[in-house]
Amino acid sequence: MNIFTWLNDQILKMSWLSELVRLLVEKVFRLPINEKLGGSIHFFMYDTIKIFILLSVLIFIISYIQSYFPPERTKKILGGIKGIKGNILGALLGTITPFCSCSSIPIFIGFTSAGLPLGITFSFLISSPLVDIGSLLILMSFFGAKIAIAYVVVGIILAVVGGTIIDKLKMEKYIEGYVLEMQSPDVDFIEMTREERISYSKSQVRDIVNKVWIYVLIGVGIGAAIHNWIPQSIIEKIIGDNNPFAVLLATAVGIPMYADIFGTIPIAEALFGKGVGIGTVLSFMMAVTALSLPSIIMLSKVVKPKLLTIFVAIVSIGIVIIGYLFNVFSYIFI
Template identity: 45%
Template sequence: MADSARLEKMPAGKLFMLPLAAILWFLAYSRLDDFANAVVRLSGLERDTHAGAALHFFAYDTPKVFLLLVAVVYVMGVIQTFFSPERTRALLAGRRLGLGNTLAALLGIVTPFCSCSAVPLFIGFLSAGVPLGVTFSFLISAPMVNEIALALLLGLFGWQVALLYLFTGLTVAIVAGLVIGRLGMERHLQDWVREIHGGQAAAMNEAGLDWEQRLRAGLRHIREILGRVWPYIILGIAVGALIHGYVPQDFMASIMGRDAWWSVPAAVVLGIPMYTNAAGIVPVVEALIGKGAALGTTLAFMMSVIALSLPELLILRKVLKLPLIATFVGVVGAGILLVGYLFNAIL
């Protein structure tokens, strides 16, 4: 009742700005492909050329990631005024070991984000006080195991492959999050993130704030986080665009098609510099398999591309210190290797 009374006191003009901003955000997000195509046309390039493909990728993903970052960080900033970090932490951590990691990984299934797009939610979770290991379970699951990947795998390879990918992908996300959480590496968050994660937002709780103050808190949250990470976002997407446009598919197929023990590790290493989402990489996986690459090897490559991409790591560098990034890569990489060898052994 108190919140309703405060909401009624808020000026009508400010209330009107919220749905207007949401409509403008949705319109911008829905026209990203048109915008990227226009950028390519204005450049005088053709989209099916290397340079045109790279430019389209950059023009599409840069505004997409920034729009997602603004929306998620704003919402999380407003939510923080209702829930202290301790309450949010308790909600996701759960009462039993691993429940929070499981819930976060399952949440990732219904969020069809590429790795860089999942980073805004990762930052939002940390800023709300969610445990580090739980946030990593989401960060891994969101790009790697989602409905787009599962639908495409189902259509291309059948339900057995799709189901096995779902199970192994969730297992990697949950176990990796548990391991990172057990290692207690919060000290390897960047200082500004650790301050937020450690309870800076706790001073701003549900008591004594009206709706105008809550909405202003969301805007402050955007300024604080976006102001720190935007150069890393642009650099990461630029690297991904260059790789997306210029790395030859035939070269990767020749490596992953060799019947050798090192083919799976090689595929994972090759995948890390790449950057795309599930919808973009699954057709590549199909083409690679059609050229003779092993299924497990190509799926390990796919997992590496969408869960351990170099652009994602460049963006995370502003959030995490190097020991935590190295641990993240090592734990997730080990899980992906096991998945690759498992698929090659049983399929």
């Protein structure tokens, strides 16, 4: 346990980095970190550097693993599996793809045009932006192992349940015609060399960091403002435990926003530090990552309004239920 605690503190939480940033702020900038300005600078610098270090390392590792499962191989694996097993596999596949919701939609189109069952493709679409191995480890660095593992588990469950419901409703006729008419070529899988996998993984790190860096900075900036400038009494009044509509409000606020989970975590950390219920915090994170407004707009070009409405309703209701359950049973995780 002592070894695990040390590894968690030094590798995931990067306590050494927090101390270095504290020395920089207090000795060089001459600002105490227990005051608003110094605390904000410390929060911003520490969280930004930590997230980018973890993000780069984890994306490289995940991409290296993912290089063994290109779209051609994935289609063949999923093509012969139907029902709940297929939905579970689709959801698990989403956990090894470090994509935001908008980046997941082109893959969703490819899977659908390849003739994969609709339930499987929607399970993938839900889980891909919501949970991945990187988010698990970064969540552990901020909230601890219990909350991180619970978040990933409920995210996968939501993806499986959502895909299963859509599959049972037989919604194939609500896919836009051009998607179904697209030809998905049967490309032979070419085995990559070790050097090619490393090169691919490096390019994925560059591409994803280039896409998300602005959202990380915005998220950390908002988190620093919440953490140091907004009084706890105001936060608790709006989305605290005493407000029975806190989870609904957090979900509604999260949907119009656009960020991936890496940009959302600093905001969630600040809200959690202000006493907001863990269920409310997780509902906000899930709404931002799984139901961002830009992704809904993109998806509206792929599916017809009825299917889009059902998808948004299923995920929204699932997020709200998860939020209230986490708030009720928060004593298990905290």
